[in-house]
Amino acid sequence: MTDDVDVTVTVNGETVTARVPPRLHAADFLRHRVGLTGTHVGCEQGVCGMCTVLVDGDAVKSCLLFAAQLDGCTVRTVESLATGDRLHPLQQAFKDAHALQCGFCTPGFLMTVTALTDRGERLSEPEIREEIAGVLCRCTGYDPIVKAIARHLDATAADDAARAAR
Amino acid sequence: MTGTLEQRSAPAEGRTSLLGTSAARKEDDRLLRGDGRFTDDIEPAHALEMAVGRSPYPHARILGIDLGLAAELEGVRHILVGADVRSATRPLTVLRPVPGAPALPYYALAGDVVRYEGEPVVSVVATSRAVAEDALELIEIDYEPIPHVSDAMAALEPGAPQVHPGLVERNLMVSNPEGTGDPEARVAAADVVVEGRFRINRVTGLPMETRGIVAEWRPGARELTVHSSTQVPHLVRKQLAEVLSLPESDIRAVASDVGGGFGLKLGIYPEDVLACLHAMALRRPVKWVEDRMEHFRATTHAREATHDYRIAARSDGQIVAITDTYATDLGGWNSSFGSAQLSSVVFTGPYKVDDGYVERRVVLTNKTPIGAYRGYGQPEVNFACERLIDRLARRLGIDPLELRAKNMLRPEDLPWRNPAGAVYDSGDYELCLRMAAEAIDYDAHRAAPRVPRADGRLVGIGLSSFVERTGYASSRFLARRGSQFGAHESVTLRANRSGGIDVYTGVSTMGQSSETAFAQVVGEVFGIAYDAVKVHAGDTGASPLNTGAFASRTMIAAAGALTAASEALQAKTLRLAAWILECGAEDVEVAGTVVRRRDDPAVSVPLADVFTAAILGQGIPPEEEPGLEATAHFEPTDAAYSFGTAAALVSVDPDTGEFDVERFVLVHDCGTAVNPMVVEGQVRGALVQGLGAALGEELRYDADTGQLVNGTMMDYFAPAAPDVPPIELLHTEVPSPVTPFGIRGVGEVGTIPPAAAIANALCDALVDFGVELDTLPLTPEVVWQAMRGR
Ligand code: FES
Ligand code: FES
Numbered sequence: 029m030t031d032d033v034d035v036t037v038t039v040n041g042e043t044v045t046a047r048v049p050p051r052l053h054a055a056d057f058l059r060h061r062v063g064l065t066g067t068h069v070g071c072e073q074g075v076c077g078m079c080t081v082l083v084d085g086d087a088v089k090s091c092l093l094f095a096a097q098l099d100g101c102t103v104r105t106v107e108s109l110a111t112g113d114r115l116h117p118l119q120q121a122f123k124d125a126h127a128l129q130c131g132f133c134t135p136g137f138l139m140t141v142t143a144l145t146d147r148g149e150r151l152s153e154p155e156i157r158e159e160i161a162g163v164l165c166r167c168t169g170y171d172p173i174v175k176a177i178a179r180h181l182d183a184t185a186a187d188d189a190a191r192a193a194r
Numbered sequence: 195m196t197g198t199l200e201q202r203s204a205p206a207e208g209r210t211s212l213l214g215t216s217a218a219r220k221e222d223d224r225l226l227r228g229d230g231r232f233t234d235d236i237e238p239a240h241a242l243e244m245a246v247g248r249s250p251y252p253h254a255r256i257l258g259i260d261l262g263l264a265a266e267l268e269g270v271r272h273i274l275v276g277a278d279v280r281s282a283t284r285p286l287t288v289l290r291p292v293p294g295a296p297a298l299p300y301y302a303l304a305g306d307v308v309r310y311e312g313e314p315v316v317s318v319v320a321t322s323r324a325v326a327e328d329a330l331e332l333i334e335i336d337y338e339p340i341p342h343v344s345d346a347m348a349a350l351e352p353g354a355p356q357v358h359p360g361l362v363e364r365n366l367m368v369s370n371p372e373g374t375g376d377p378e379a380r381v382a383a384a385d386v387v388v389e390g391r392f393r394i395n396r397v398t399g400l401p402m403e404t405r406g407i408v409a410e411w412r413p414g415a416r417e418l419t420v421h422s423s424t425q426v427p428h429l430v431r432k433q434l435a436e437v438l439s440l441p442e443s444d445i446r447a448v449a450s451d452v453g454g455g456f457g458l459k460l461g462i463y464p465e466d467v468l469a470c471l472h473a474m475a476l477r478r479p480v481k482w483v484e485d486r487m488e489h490f491r492a493t494t495h496a497r498e499a500t501h502d503y504r505i506a507a508r509s510d511g512q513i514v515a516i517t518d519t520y521a522t523d524l525g526g527w528n529s530s531f532g533s534a535q536l537s538s539v540v541f542t543g544p545y546k547v548d549d550g551y552v553e554r555r556v557v558l559t560n561k562t563p564i565g566a567y568r569g570y571g572q573p574e575v576n577f578a579c580e581r582l583i584d585r586l587a588r589r590l591g592i593d594p595l596e597l598r599a600k601n602m603l604r605p606e607d608l609p610w611r612n613p614a615g616a617v618y619d620s621g622d623y624e625l626c627l628r629m630a631a632e633a634i635d636y637d638a639h640r641a642a643p644r645v646p647r648a649d650g651r652l653v654g655i656g657l658s659s660f661v662e663r664t665g666y667a668s669s670r671f672l673a674r675r676g677s678q679f680g681a682h683e684s685v686t687l688r689a690n691r692s693g694g695i696d697v698y699t700g701v702s703t704m705g706q707s708s709e710t711a712f713a714q715v716v717g718e719v720f721g722i723a724y725d726a727v728k729v730h731a732g733d734t735g736a737s738p739l740n741t742g743a744f745a746s747r748t749m750i751a752a753a754g755a756l757t758a759a760s761e762a763l764q765a766k767t768l769r770l771a772a773w774i775l776e777c778g779a780e781d782v783e784v785a786g787t788v789v790r791r792r793d794d795p796a797v798s799v800p801l802a803d804v805f806t807a808a809i810l811g812q813g814i815p816p817e818e819e820p821g822l823e824a825t826a827h828f829e830p831t832d833a834a835y836s837f838g839t840a841a842a843l844v845s846v847d848p849d850t851g852e853f854d855v856e857r858f859v860l861v862h863d864c865g866t867a868v869n870p871m872v873v874e875g876q877v878r879g880a881l882v883q884g885l886g887a888a889l890g891e892e893l894r895y896d897a898d899t900g901q902l903v904n905g906t907m908m909d910y911f912a913p914a915a916p917d918v919p920p921i922e923l924l925h926t927e928v929p930s931p932v933t934p935f936g937i938r939g940v941g942e943v944g945t946i947p948p949a950a951a952i953a954n955a956l957c958d959a960l961v962d963f964g965v966e967l968d969t970l971p972l973t974p975e976v977v978w979q980a981m982r983g984r
Contacts, residue, residue: 049324051324059234059235060237064228065228065232065234065235066227066228066229066230067228068232068402068403068453069234070402070403070404070486070907071486071906071907072485072486073486073906073907073908075906075907075908076402076486076907078402105228106226106227106228107227107228107229109226109227110226110227115223115226115227119226119227122222122226123218123219123222123223123226126216126219126871126872126874126875128222128225128226128705129454129705129706129707129875129876129879130225130401130402130403130451130452130453130454130703130704130705131221131222131224131225131226131230131451131453131705132230132232132401132402132403132451132453132454133402134225134226135228138226154916156915157915157916157918158915158916160914160915161914161915161916162914163914164402164907164912164914165402165915166399166400166401166402166454166456166879166883166912167402167454167705167875167879168875168878168879168882169875169878169879169881169882169918169921170882170913170914170915170918171878171918171921172875172878173915174915
């Protein structure tokens with residue numbers, strides 16, 4: 029259509045250019061145009077958090093953004109976390125703690141926590157709960173997710189400290 | 195054995211290292227990497243998308259549908275209205291009929307009358323969902339609203355609007371009475387009788403993945419392939435065959451990853467039929483993915499019920515009779531599973547009472563149809579029963595803990611048939627009760643003076659004990675209820691040349707960890723390494739006909755089938771390996787990736803070699819057939835009854851009614867735990883759903899307009915991480931004598947006790963206010979009003 033817009037966006041390190049309808053939201057763009065179906069859609073209303081991705085380092089709900097707004101941005105999705113067949117330590121922490129059941133919410137949590145980890149802080153359990161309040165999970169009851177995140181943040185902070193000491 | 199599941203280290207006695215351990219989940223890696231395959235992830239070439247136009251009215255006559263310019267809109271390919279569906283299909287069939295009730299002619303699109311807000315009226319297929327929705331905007335539907343009824347009790351009143359006039363009298367689909375003894379005589383002669391009306395809220399299971407379907411039709415091949423987010427692919431195939439008048443052989447249903455089901459994804463819905471009709475008309479794949487606004491109106495709701503519950507007792511606390519007459523709200527049409535049926539089955543809870551009566555009334559209203567949801571009636575009746583037990587205790591001046599203990603069935607009473615005919619198999623109910631009390635410091639609380647805490651809050655402890663039916667007691671039992679499915683599970687095991695075993699099952703993967711647990715059983719019984727077992731789930735084209743993932747039945751039934759198939763496969767494997775190793779089959783055993791001599795483990799042959807020999811038919815004994823594959827079916831003889839007690843500690847602000855659940859303890863027995871990590875996960879997840887339903891979730895309908903007022907994620911408050919109170923899980927492990935390995939179902943238990951335990955705790959804290967809570971959900975507003983006697 030004539031009113032389509034051009035976007036150029038870096039997704040997981042690769043440059044993507046596309047012509048998109050103005051009303052296409054970023055989650056649908058990533059899923060159906062870029063083919064990264066790890067980002068899920070649960071409400072298209074900014075509540076459930078299934079669609080959380082990193083845009084220029086911030087965890088955002090991609091259902092609330094238009095694809096056109098991604099022009100010039102750097103996006104990271106869940107597909108970027110593992111290296112080859114090796115899970116990212118955060119993914120491993122989720123696996124170890126049984127922090128996923130159906131797994132539909134998992135990408136949203138992983139990306140939320142990826143942004144959180146970049147802040148390099150250790151957080152208390154209630155703080156973690158507040159930080160992830162924007163992502164819903166209907167299967168796990170959250171405790172295992174909170175545990176996985178706490179362990180991961182602690183391990184990351186300890187690594188950082190060790191590196192600084194060297 | 196008792197304690198937390200995490201505490202148990204070594205496998206229990208008599209087990210090898212696989213069953214009963216927290217094996218890492220088979221499902222995790224793909225899901226963690228964003229590599230799951232949910233329905234909307236499937237994108238066949240040339241797929242079109244469907245959007246559904248729905249009634250905004252709860253009850254209206256459709257006077258006309260004017261398609262206007264919709265058909266001419268660029269990108270629109272096909273439009274269906276009610277008349278098209280009536281000529282091309284039969285009404286939707288149900289899987290679990292309401293015993294004794296008439297069948298309702300529920301078509302995929304409404305005919306002359308719509309009966310709930312959200313009922314499909316027209317559907318459009320276009321090159322994109324957005325274009326299909328644009329087309330819906332152009333379609334004019336002329337509705338004439340007619341009086342509606344949105345409350346089940348009001349629907350039973352004379353003069354109420356009739357939802358299905360001519361088919362159902364006075365909106366009462368049916369009433370199903372059951373019972374034994376003479377409860378009325380016992381009530382009349384009892385020292386004390388307590389009774390109450392308990393209202394249970396309408397909620398929804400709210401899986402994070404909504405429903406969805408991708409339908410493809412190849413007329414030349416006569417093959418309808420349906421990818422669907424369903425718990426029961428084989429039953430979807432069956433129902434689609436019935437509704438579309440196709441032979442089952444023309445249909446393949448596939449459910450790969452399902453983003454949560456909880457009972458909502460049992461059987462077909464109108465949109466499944468519509469997508470197939472469009473795909474068959476267009477010879478193009480058609481996709482429909484429910485959006486969340488639709489989900490709140492178009493996917494079944496659950497729970498809503500009113501229980502009139504009554505307990506008669508002697509003055510020493512001995513219960514002599516229990517009766518429960520309750521109404522479930524079915525909504526405007528019957529769904530595949532209909533409204534909850536298990537309130538009746540466990541209406542007397544864990545208590546020993548011979549005289550009992552229960553009557554279930556199924557009532558029609560102009561609301562979204564009700565369907566199965568985790569618990570399926572057991573949370574509802576638990577709320578009524580356990581609230582009333584506390585009231586009885588207060589009336590008699592007996593401690594509620596002791597009153598429960600006094601009336602509970604003892605281990606030596608079991609097996610025992612309750613007044614509804616349910617046969618409780620085994621268990622130590624009182625042990626769970628005492629453990630819960632100890633964990634929450636019950637005695638210290640009772641001994642402490644009843645004064646506000648230093649922070650001004652009043653503290654209360656509440657208990658809720660329960661018995662839960664898991665699984666089904668044989669297909670003969672189901673046949674008596676008219677159920678259109680069996681009680682069995684079936685699996686096919688197939689050896690492959692890489693030395694692995696492929697497991698084919700119709701049980702789809704929805705978070706319940708069946709791939710993991712199935713592989714554990716195969717590993718355990720066959721002796722093959724866990725990593726060498728791969729489970730292929732949810733494809734009717736590949737798996738033997740089965741029943742599906744619901745009613746906490748999967749593991750109970752599947753464990754038997756997996757065991758039988760593993761044994762058959764193993765026996766042949768050992769014979770072939772013995773031939774290769776030139777010894778007797780009794781001299782060899784499977785160990786991980788090889789078959790080896792028992793007396794000399796160094797002498798071995800890789801499983802890959804044995805399997806390859808079998809597949810090629812080369813290097814096998816002359817009397818053996820080639821191939822290495824086994825299919826087995828297993829039907830349990832009885833249902834297994836789980837049990838437990840929850841204890842909640844709450845603190846209440848006596849001025850505002852605001853309260854916190856400060857601790858929540860659940861002591862639960864699910865028999866033998868195949869995978870303790872998974873068991874914990876199932877129990878905890880269901881508990882949080884139960885807490886959500888107890889404390890905040892409610893689908894509210896406006897009485898005047900009959901419309902759902904909070905049908906968005908923004909207004910329906912499913913718990914987020916900060917909302918969950920601290921939960922402590924303790925387990926006992928009494929193996930069931932009636933199931934393979936002593937397994938009891940575990941998926942639903944958590945939904946049962948939260949509401950009653952918390953309500954009892956609140957009433958305990960507010961005993962000086964004489965508060966009796968009988969309505970869910972339990973919000974600060976409800977508590978505050980109860981404190982003021984409103
Ligand atoms: S889909 Fe974006 S927040 Fe729910
Ligand atoms: S694991 Fe199913 S929603 Fe979180």
